[in-house]
Amino acid sequence: MSKDILSKVKPRDSKHNTNEWVYNSLCQLILTGEFVPGISFTFRGIANSFGVSTMPVREAAKRLISEGALDMSEKRRITVSQMSQSKFDELMIARLNLEPQLSVLALKHIDSKRLKLLINIDKNLDYAISTGNIEDYIKYNYQFHFGIYEAGLSPVLLPLVRTLWLRFSPFYRIVAGRAGTQTLKDFHHSAIDAIIAKDSVALEVAIHSDILEGMEMLNESLNE
Amino acid sequence: MSKDILSKVKPRDSKHNTNEWVYNSLCQLILTGEFVPGISFTFRGIANSFGVSTMPVREAAKRLISEGALDMSEKRRITVSQMSQSKFDELMIARLNLEPQLSVLALKHIDSKRLKLLINIDKNLDYAISTGNIEDYIKYNYQFHFGIYEAGLSPVLLPLVRTLWLRFSPFYRIVAGRAGTQTLKDFHHSAIDAIIAKDSVALEVAIHSDILEGMEMLNESLNE
DNA sequence: GTAACATATTTGTGATCACAAATTATAAAT
DNA sequence: ATTTATAATTTGTGATCACAAATATGTTAC
Structure with missing residues (x-):
């Protein structure tokens, strides 16, 4: 090193x-x-x-x-750590089952200041996607998700979810050579809409869809 | 010490x-x-x-x-670690969302030898419940659940669930003075039935119900 | 050139040490 | 007896050391 x-x-x-x-x-x-x-x-x-x-x-x-x-x-x-298909499948299961719930727990603690922050992060995220900057995409995607999750200070779920991200994040680099990042932004926008409307079901769906899409992209890259 | x-x-x-x-x-x-x-x-x-x-x-x-x-x-x-209501609620969420899924993943790897082991553990568990032996109940309840979970060698979910058990297990001791353990055995039996029938949905339901019941008992004790 | 062997280096592990910060014990004072 | 000031002890932290096991390097033989 x-x-x-x-x-x-x-x-x-x-x-x-x-x-x-x-x-x-x-x-x-x-x-x-x-x-x-x-x-x-x-x-x-x-x-x-x-x-x-x-x-x-x-x-x-x-x-x-x-x-x-x-x-x-x-x-x-x-x-x-090396990735394997079974690890990946389980990471997907864990994320899909924990993160939407975590975002719902956090929703009531998201004030206007944090909402503004999220909107700003999403703006940076959109720019990173449009320019194909994978490093910025990784960074702002993390900031966006945990900008929501951290609002509630969940003592159990938050550390748990953090360890999940530590496991799959290194493999975003594999996606760098691909041009499949264009379709991701919609779910962040609908997440923001859900937060503004204080609609926990809509937020749950948005986070769920976002995970599904992002992980599917990763899965395709892993199997190429 | x-x-x-x-x-x-x-x-x-x-x-x-x-x-x-x-x-x-x-x-x-x-x-x-x-x-x-x-x-x-x-x-x-x-x-x-x-x-x-x-x-x-x-x-x-x-x-x-x-x-x-x-x-x-x-x-x-x-x-x-001290328990708090929010910790407890999140532990419940995490368990209910991960353990049924983990048991389904493990189901296909449970052979007849392991099934016999589970049946034997359940017998010991029944006896511990009927005699009100909380120490044995804790021990055999752990062995029963992880006897199922460990069958699949899940690299992500299994360690995750282990940390959940490390967090709530110390608080079983608080239940020791109560006599509310009589109703728990049914779900273990239906879990065994589901394993024999290779019915993953039934197993999911059985584990879900068992967690709900056990954690509810713990929750009542914490709030007394 | 290549395989086999001996040597040298590097590694994680467990133990120990130095030290400031915190805790506990002791003594003094009212 | 209770508070206050002071000394003694204990604590986690970070650094260092000894050591066996593993790795890398060099050397020889064919």
Whole structure:
């Protein structure tokens, strides 16, 4: 792992201790597709990149391993977990069953300020889609979904759903070469409409459809 | 934490390294209700009880903290996470949406040997219910559900559901003083019938009903 | 050139250490 | 007896060390 990882990561915050900083940084790198499946790391290598000892890296990486985002199966090497069809199918099941419910729980906590934020994110998302910028698409898609989900501060479902995203996000990179992102925006718009109307059923449907579409796109790319 | 924890835990296996042994042991203690909400530990205390250094305890406990089973909120003390109504409601949502699906995925992998095992577990469960033995009820109820779930080796849903059980299991102890366990056995029987008939819809309904009933019992106890 | 063997390096694991921050125990004062 | 100030202890965190196992590197033999 190269030294310039630090430039792709939020600077160290005094609010978080070292292992939290490393954990959040690794999450960010995974969620933005910076960690491509296949490349492998070592504790010492990551530690050198962050300029810390192996100790906080061990805690952060071990946590991500237990969350299924990283793997240490291959002897003494840490890698982004490989995807399989059964993993993918189960991720789909979990997302379809949890995220619509989570968005309904969050709906009542979405105030006008957050709504404005979501509309703005969606605008950026539309632009990323129209220009085919997959990196921005990944980033704003994440921000849009969790902009909704985080409104409710759900103590159980929110962390659960976060681990699901850690598992499939690295594979968005595979979609980069394809031009199938044009049809995705409708569901975000109908989600916003549902939030404005405070219509929980419509929001549930919109999130459900969005997941279905996005995951189907991923599935096609995985099987090519 | 007292030294006699070792007697309540599986002896160390050469297949697992130290931190896995500690993690599995802590899981067992949590799932069997040995760790009651409220009591608090320290890394060094647990390490002394297990006769190991703080290192593997840190890894095991930190993992359980990230899984929501343990808490370190109160300054420098590790405790079994407190339950709240919103946590409970979300656990219910997650269980009802994941476990029936997980059992359907597992159904096709349940062979006659496993079916016999489930029937035997259910017999022990019936006896525990009739004698009001809450400890055995907790143990065999876990074995019954995961006896089904584990058949499919689901790489995503199974670990996810395990973390849900880690979160609510400690609170079964609160039910100990009540006599409301008599009505639970029917759903296990209908689950077994569904497995024999290879009827996935019936299995889904049985698991759903069982969760609903068990969690409702827990919810009443939490609110008394 | 290639396979077989020996050597050197790197790896994760578990233990230990240093240390600041927090907790608890002790003593003093009213 | 209760509060307040001070000292002693304990805590999690991050760094470092020892070590066996695994990997990589070099060397020899055919």
